[in-house]
Amino acid sequence: MTELFGVPIAVLSGQVMIGLINGSFYALLSLGLAIIFGLLNVINFAHGAFYMLGAFVSWGLLTYGGVGYWPSLVLTPLIVGALGAVFERTMLRRLYGLDHLFSLLLTFGLALALEGIFRWVYGAGGKSYPVPASLQGVYNLGFMVLPIYRAWVIVASLVVCLLAWVVIEKTPLGARLRAATENPKLVTAFGINVPLMLTLTYAAGVGLAGLAGVMAAPIYQVSPNMGSSLIIIVFAVVVIGGMGSIMGSIVTGLMLGVLESLTKVFFPTASAITVFIVMILVLLMRPAGLFGKDK
Amino acid sequence: MVETRLQVEALEGWYGESHVLHGASFTVRRGEVVTLLGRNGAGKTSTMRALAGIMRKRKGRAVFDGNELLTTPPHRVARLGLGFVPEERGIFSSLTVRENLMLPPVVRSGGWSIQDIHELFPNLKGRDTTIGTRLSGGEQQMLAMARILRTGCDFILLDEPTEGLAPVIVEHIGHALVKLKEKGITVLLVEQNLNFARSVADRHYVMEQGRIIDEIDNGSLSSHMDKLNRYLGI
Numbered sequence: 001m002t003e004l005f006g007v008p009i010a011v012l013s014g015q016v017m018i019g020l021i022n023g024s025f026y027a028l029l030s031l032g033l034a035i036i037f038g039l040l041n042v043i044n045f046a047h048g049a050f051y052m053l054g055a056f057v058s059w060g061l062l063t064y065g066g067v068g069y070w071p072s073l074v075l076t077p078l079i080v081g082a083l084g085a086v087f088e089r090t091m092l093r094r095l096y097g098l099d100h101l102f103s104l105l106l107t108f109g110l111a112l113a114l115e116g117i118f119r120w121v122y123g124a125g126g127k128s129y130p131v132p133a134s135l136q137g138v139y140n141l142g143f144m145v146l147p148i149y150r151a152w153v154i155v156a157s158l159v160v161c162l163l164a165w166v167v168i169e170k171t172p173l174g175a176r177l178r179a180a181t182e183n184p185k186l187v188t189a190f191g192i193n194v195p196l197m198l199t200l201t202y203a204a205g206v207g208l209a210g211l212a213g214v215m216a217a218p219i220y221q222v223s224p225n226m227g228s229s230l231i232i233i234v235f236a237v238v239v240i241g242g243m244g245s246i247m248g249s250i251v252t253g254l255m256l257g258v259l260e261s262l263t264k265v266f267f268p269t270a271s272a273i274t275v276f277i278v279m280i281l282v283l284l285m286r287p288a289g290l291f292g293k294d295k
Numbered sequence: 296m297v298e299t300r301l302q303v304e305a306l307e308g309w310y311g312e313s314h315v316l317h318g319a320s321f322t323v324r325r326g327e328v329v330t331l332l333g334r335n336g337a338g339k340t341s342t343m344r345a346l347a348g349i350m351r352k353r354k355g356r357a358v359f360d361g362n363e364l365l366t367t368p369p370h371r372v373a374r375l376g377l378g379f380v381p382e383e384r385g386i387f388s389s390l391t392v393r394e395n396l397m398l399p400p401v402v403r404s405g406g407w408s409i410q411d412i413h414e415l416f417p418n419l420k421g422r423d424t425t426i427g428t429r430l431s432g433g434e435q436q437m438l439a440m441a442r443i444l445r446t447g448c449d450f451i452l453l454d455e456p457t458e459g460l461a462p463v464i465v466e467h468i469g470h471a472l473v474k475l476k477e478k479g480i481t482v483l484l485v486e487q488n489l490n491f492a493r494s495v496a497d498r499h500y501v502m503e504q505g506r507i508i509d510e511i512d513n514g515s516l517s518s519h520m521d522k523l524n525r526y527l528g529i
Contacts, residue, residue, distance in 0.1 A: 172394075172397060175394040175398055183385060186385045187398075189369060190379075190399035191371070191373030191374050192400060
């Protein structure tokens with residue numbers, strides 16, 4: 001049997017793989033957004049820009065410093081996280097007492113500014129980032145060929161997502177995070193430095209976006225607008241999964257990635273809007289999101 | 296003369312624009328259980344929240360073991376040995392019983408072991424993986440007290456521990472308080488239940504409109520019942 005629903009298996013499984021790749025990035029990005037929203041109550045519109053920044057930092061490390069993919073995988077999230085921490089300390093934290101709208105506008109502004117700067121310096125065209133030597137080549141699975149780098153991205157982002165989930169749901173550090181999300185004042189009264197926790201959480205969230213940027217660099221073009229074209233879908237993923245739900249972000253990210261690329265096979269014209277149709281349906285039937293808790 | 300642990304002078308406090316504490320002054324000495332009595336809205340809970348650093352807009356002085364509480368950053372207050380058990384109990388619904396118990400960091404040695412805690416509150420035994428807010432009201436109160444005892448805090452701000460609890464649970468909490476006292480822990484207690492208050496406390500302060508208007512020794516409480524009933528509007 002080489003066809004399923006009138007579509008060759010190779011095409012179908014190829015699409016599923018593309019979906020899983022996209023879904024991996026949705027999951028990584030929406031995970032960071034969910035963590036930040038959960039604790040800081042900030043809708044971080046700059047998330048896509050930090051993802052772009054991650055790709056550019058990684059590209060810059062290689063181009064100007066000769067720092068390769070593997071060290072970059074560790075260094076870039078640290079650099080992006082540190083920049084995020086500076087932004088949180090100097091600007092974002094002044095808006096915590098105010099309406100959501102203020103921090104949304106600030107992060108939106110930051111995203112525009114970052115994109116503008118990179119477009120000014122590097123132009124709108126993309127830079128390419130080579131696939132690291134150790135991950136070149138393909139696996140032949142018989143029914144399809146699977147590029148090794150893509151398999152690595154799916155596995156690595158899945159591992160990172162699950163690790164983040166374990167840290168948040170199963171460790172004492174995660175318990176502090178969850179408690180501070182519920183009642184920051186009481187957690188402070190217990191002797192925990194919540195403002196520091198907010199900074200580190202923001203840094204970790206955008207650090208994850210930076211990591212996604214490094215992993216994306218060899219697959220997509222490293223370009224100033226790579227973040228903004230992704231971020232809208234990622235926000236839809238967060239809404240579908242349930243604002244602030246960690247597992248919701250991970251599962252929904254992967255699921256929607258696959259759904260979106262399967263739509264390309266069966267009904268190509270609708271593929272760009274699949275995610276938003278799902279979002280509308282979910283909001284109609286479960287306003288708190290698939291994994292969200294009703295308040 | 297027993298050493299003064301907490302000296303509050305002319306404490307004022309605000310919730311946003313609303314001025315709720317109007318110069319409360321009182322002292323708590325080492326090893327005492329002192330209550331704040333008064334009608335609803337007299338400022339008892341606000342006093343607790345001001346001392347714990349949850350109410351941020353404050354004036355006046357509050358000296359705890361030689362440290363100025365009002366200028367101490369809120370996350371350092373617990374490190375001085377001041378533990379807070381809030382009126383609403385503050386059990387976290389996204390944490391298990393165990394996680395709730397282990398949440399507040401240990402601030403000094405001499406904190407209670409899990410074994411000590413289970414001895415004092417047997418209801419908490421074997422409930423580690425239960426979600427905190429699935430416990431009954433009385434058990435949540437026990438958990439809220441237990442997690443502070445574990446930290447080694449030896450001065451506890453205990454806000455209405457008996458509110459809404461069945462008499463048998465109230466009795467249990469009362470026994471626990473007596474045991475804390477035996478261990479030398481100092482307690483500032485807000486309490487509406489006068490019978491409970493007189494069974495555990497050394498001294499009582501009466502609050503009205505954000506001020507302390509009277510102080511009554513527990514020993515002479517019965518001779519002041521008329522006055523007290525008038526204060527409390529019973």
